[in-house]
Every structure is written in C-alpha cells, then in structure tokens.
Amino acid sequence: MTKNNPDVDNYIAGFPEETQKLLEQVRHEIRKAAPDAEEAIKYGIPTLILNGNLVHFAGYKNHIGFYPAPQGLEEFKEELSGYKGAKGSVQFPIDQPLPLDLIARITKYRIEKNLEKPETKVKKKEIQKSKKPSDKEQVSVHIQKLHAEIREAVETIRKIILNTDQEIAERIKWNNPSFYYTGEMKPFDPEGI
Structure with missing residues (x-):
C-alpha cells in the first residue's frame, strides 16, 4: 500500500x-480494495487516485459522505436505496454500522x-514535464546559439566558474547562464581571510 498522506x-x-x-474504517476499506491508489486532499476532502479520481469520502455531523461518482452509484442502486444521497454521493449515518x-x-x-479509460491529463502533463532538458543542457543549448566569438568567451568564463568549486551549478535565468552554489553556506568569518 502507498504511505498514508499526512493531510488525510x-x-x-x-x-x-x-x-x-468511522472515517478510518472507510479509509482502511478503500485502501484495502485499492492498494495501488494514492491518497490526497481534493475538493477539501480525502480522495484516492488511480488513473484519475477514484473515490472521495468525508465526515459530517450526522453522516459519512462517500463519493464514487455517478457511475459507481448507478451499479449499486438497489443496495444503496436505504441511504440518502444525490447523483454522485451517498450518506452513511454515523449511528448505524457502515x-x-x-x-x-x-x-x-x-x-x-x-x-x-485512457491515461489522465495529469499523467500526460507529468510526461511532458519529464522531457524538459536539464539545467546544464539548457545552458549548453543557449551557448550554442551564440555567435562563435562570443560563444568561445562565454565557454571560457563558464569553465573557470564551474571549476572553482564542485558545488557550483548552472541554469538559465533572465535568459542567460546563471551560476549558484548548491553546498551548505557557512557563516562569514572575517578573521579566516
């Protein structure tokens, strides 16, 4: 099973x-039925996700709400007939066994x-994001687009900066190569100069 979500x-x-x-009972039963699903808070309530939203559940003063989308309720219409509900939800009273x-x-x-159903839009976006070139690749592409004489000067400066410390990294910022320190910053000691 996936780890419990602290937000849930x-x-x-x-x-x-x-x-x-009661909420923990519902959560446990859902997670047992869907061990590969991820937990999240969506629409302000606990949600299990597996190729899109799977089911939601929520606590209220007098009932536990269960939201499997209209499709999940239609199939079980007879068994759910003793409970209040709407098109995409059902209410289980808290004073009765769940x-x-x-x-x-x-x-x-x-x-x-x-x-x-086909892969969800979220996964398609994740795939697109994973194809984004690394910071170093972006810098290289940027430098290759420069005029030959400028490119040679920039490459020389780039090598000097990157060879100064192994914890210096680069990225494109403000449409130009930019360098930053990835290591732990130590407090300045004026006597250590």
Whole structure:
C-alpha cells in the first residue's frame, strides 16, 4: 500500500473521536480494495487516485459522505436505496454500522472503470514535464546559439566558474547562464581571510 498522506491524517484528526473511527474504517476499506491508489486532499476532502479520481469520502455531523461518482452509484442502486444521497454521493449515518463490504465493492468497481479509460491529463502533463532538458543542457543549448566569438568567451568564463568549486551549478535565468552554489553556506568569518 502507498504511505498514508499526512493531510488525510490531519483531516480525520479534526473530527470527534467516534467520527474519526468511522472515517478510518472507510479509509482502511478503500485502501484495502485499492492498494495501488494514492491518497490526497481534493475538493477539501480525502480522495484516492488511480488513473484519475477514484473515490472521495468525508465526515459530517450526522453522516459519512462517500463519493464514487455517478457511475459507481448507478451499479449499486438497489443496495444503496436505504441511504440518502444525490447523483454522485451517498450518506452513511454515523449511528448505524457502515456497509464496509459495499464500500469495498464500489471502490473495486471504480478501479475497473478508471483503468478502462485512457491515461489522465495529469499523467500526460507529468510526461511532458519529464522531457524538459536539464539545467546544464539548457545552458549548453543557449551557448550554442551564440555567435562563435562570443560563444568561445562565454565557454571560457563558464569553465573557470564551474571549476572553482564542485558545488557550483548552472541554469538559465533572465535568459542567460546563471551560476549558484548548491553546498551548505557557512557563516562569514572575517578573521579566516
């Protein structure tokens, strides 16, 4: 299973002890049904994500809200008929036992549906971001575009700066090569000069 998300822990901790127990039961059942899903806070409530939003759950004064999207509720319409709800949500009263088996089955159904759809937009964005050249590659490309005489001078200066200390790195900043220190900064000691 993925690690618990501290934000979800904090969300649950904000409720009275009895409600916390119910939220943890729901969380445990969902995570057991979807061990590869990631936890996050979305729309202000705990969310499990697997190729897009899988299910959400939330605590309220008189009920635990469960949000598997309309698709998850339609399939289980008869079993959910004893509970209040809307198009994409169902309310489980806090004074009744939670239907944990039903929550697990709905979650598994949502997994099937999510895995049928193509990769989510978020993952496509992550792939695009991973193709971005490194800082060093960006500097090299920038320098290659310079006029030959300027390029030679810039390369010479670049080598001098980078050879000064192994903890100096480079990047493009303000449309030019820029250098910065990656090591630990030590306090200035005027007597050590």
